[in-house]
Amino acid sequence: MWTQKRVVVAVTGGIAAYKTCSLVSKLRQEGAEVKVAMTKNATSFISPECFEALARTKVYVDLWGSAEEIPHISLGQECDLVVVAPATANILAKMAHGIADDLVSTMLLAATAPVVVVPSMNAVMWEHPAVQANLKILADRGVRVVNPDVGNLACGTSGRGRFPELDRIMAEMAKAVTVQSYQGKRVLVTAGPTREYLDPVRFLSNPSTGKMGLAIAKAAWQRGAEVTLILGPCETKVPDYINHVPVVSAEEMLEAVLSHLANTDLLFMTAAVADYRPKCEAAEKIKKTQSDLSTLELTRNPDILLQVKAVRRPEQIIVGFAAETAADLVELAKKKLTAKGLDYIVANRVHKTDKGFSSSVQSEVVILGKDGSYRHYQEINKEELAHSLCDLIATANQL
Ligand SMILES: Cc1cc2nc3c(=O)[nH]c(=O)nc-3n(C[C@H](O)[C@H](O)[C@H](O)COP(=O)(O)O)c2cc1C
Numbered sequence: 001m002w003t004q005k006r007v008v009v010a011v012t013g014g015i016a017a018y019k020t021c022s023l024v025s026k027l028r029q030e031g032a033e034v035k036v037a038m039t040k041n042a043t044s045f046i047s048p049e050c051f052e053a054l055a056r057t058k059v060y061v062d063l064w065g066s067a068e069e070i071p072h073i074s075l076g077q078e079c080d081l082v083v084v085a086p087a088t089a090n091i092l093a094k095m096a097h098g099i100a101d102d103l104v105s106t107m108l109l110a111a112t113a114p115v116v117v118v119p120s121m122n123a124v125m126w127e128h129p130a131v132q133a134n135l136k137i138l139a140d141r142g143v144r145v146v147n148p149d150v151g152n153l154a155c156g157t158s159g160r161g162r163f164p165e166l167d168r169i170m171a172e173m174a175k176a177v178t179v180q181s182y183q184g185k186r187v188l189v190t191a192g193p194t195r196e197y198l199d200p201v202r203f204l205s206n207p208s209t210g211k212m213g214l215a216i217a218k219a220a221w222q223r224g225a226e227v228t229l230i231l232g233p234c235e236t237k238v239p240d241y242i243n244h245v246p247v248v249s250a251e252e253m254l255e256a257v258l259s260h261l262a263n264t265d266l267l268f269m270t271a272a273v274a275d276y277r278p279k280c281e282a283a284e285k286i287k288k289t290q291s292d293l294s295t296l297e298l299t300r301n302p303d304i305l306l307q308v309k310a311v312r313r314p315e316q317i318i319v320g321f322a323a324e325t326a327a328d329l330v331e332l333a334k335k336k337l338t339a340k341g342l343d344y345i346v347a348n349r350v351h352k353t354d355k356g357f358s359s360s361v362q363s364e365v366v367i368l369g370k371d372g373s374y375r376h377y378q379e380i381n382k383e384e385l386a387h388s389l390c391d392l393i394a395t396a397n398q399l
Pocket residue numbers: 011012013014015016039040041042087088089090091120121122125
């Protein structure tokens with residue numbers, strides 16, 4: 001995502017200025033070329049040398065410098081994105097009212113790249129009508145505002161004003177530089193395993209982690225969609241910008257899918273749903289005896305894709321996922337695409353070694369579309385696959 005992207009990080013004089021070090025570091029790790037500009041007040045919180053070491057380039061503080069470059073013009077015009085983090089109440093006011101009295105504020109007035117602000121301040125300051133009015137002016141003007149988190153604040157109080165988690169800032173920044181091809185679309189994603197209980201403490205399940213579904217949910221959100229993730233029991237943490245519906249069993253997952261389906265434009269079914277469940281769930285823990293437990297009777301779970309096929313609207317886009325161990329991935333994918341009435345299918349090979357389930361890489365993936373789309377990857381990272389799939393669907397369907 002960030003490889004060869006040019007990002008200007010503007011640091012202003014808030015107590016969270018030290019947290020921006022992690023942001024600069026993360027952007028560099030992800031391949032971005034980072035330039036840092038600081039206000040004079042920001043340098044009271046953290047030294048420019050610190051950012052110089054992290055960004056591996058000169059940090060800009062002064063409006064007045066060498067004659068060779070005019071950073072207050074070039075910085076915001078020769079980059080892909082400007083992020084102001086932390087953004088003080090003061091810089092928000094200056095931006096809203098066009099005040100240009102130092103390097104950062106002048107650079108922001110001259111910037112032609114998209115701008116993201118990450119305000120962080122005391123909760124009373126945050127709620128002040130002047131701050132809220134300035135934020136509205138900026139948002140109406142197209143500046144992307146990353147709202148602060150609620151929590152403990154440096155001043156010893158608590159409330160909204162905390163500098164947000166790095167992942168959310170990175171996601172908002174990614175959104176700011178991505179074409180909003182899914183704007184106005186409602187995307188439903190299923191992910192994770194299901195659990196089919198034998199008794200109150202034992203269940204049948206599989207090692208699905210929900211990572212593939214979460215990657216798709218994030219990729220669709222980044223493209224402007226409103227996203228709901230129906231997630232089976234797993235460790236995956238869902239960011240708060242994605243609506244999260246937790247479920248346990250296949251039957252619960254079916255119910256959740258059907259209840260959201262009417263309000264869905266695109267459905268991605270990545271969940272590893274159990275095909276069978278115990279015929280009876282014991283009310284009490286099954287006791288150990290001297291003899292074997294020779295029979296475990298199972299019954300078929302509902303086939304969610306077939307149920308969706310029966311009630312879907314033709315204009316909805318339904319994408320199925322299939323994890324296969326069999327040799328002919330493409331043949332299997334073709335059959336499933338037709339049998340389940342899908343628009344697209346993503347088939348991947350899973351091995352006993354767990355690759356594909358809990359790994360962040362999918363080994364051998366085939367994407368087939370009923371429109372003739374075909375993509376084949378020998379190995380692909382789940383995030384890359386999610387972006388590639390979302391883009392393929394957007395292009396093929398002129399989203
Ligand atoms: C210890 C200390 C902590 C501060 N923290 C914040 C803060 O978190 N957010 C904020 O908006 N202002 C904060 N301020 C106030 C700003 O530093 C002040 O408004 C300053 O004028 C901002 O200048 P700048 O926007 O040019 O960097 C703090 C001030 C002090 C002395």
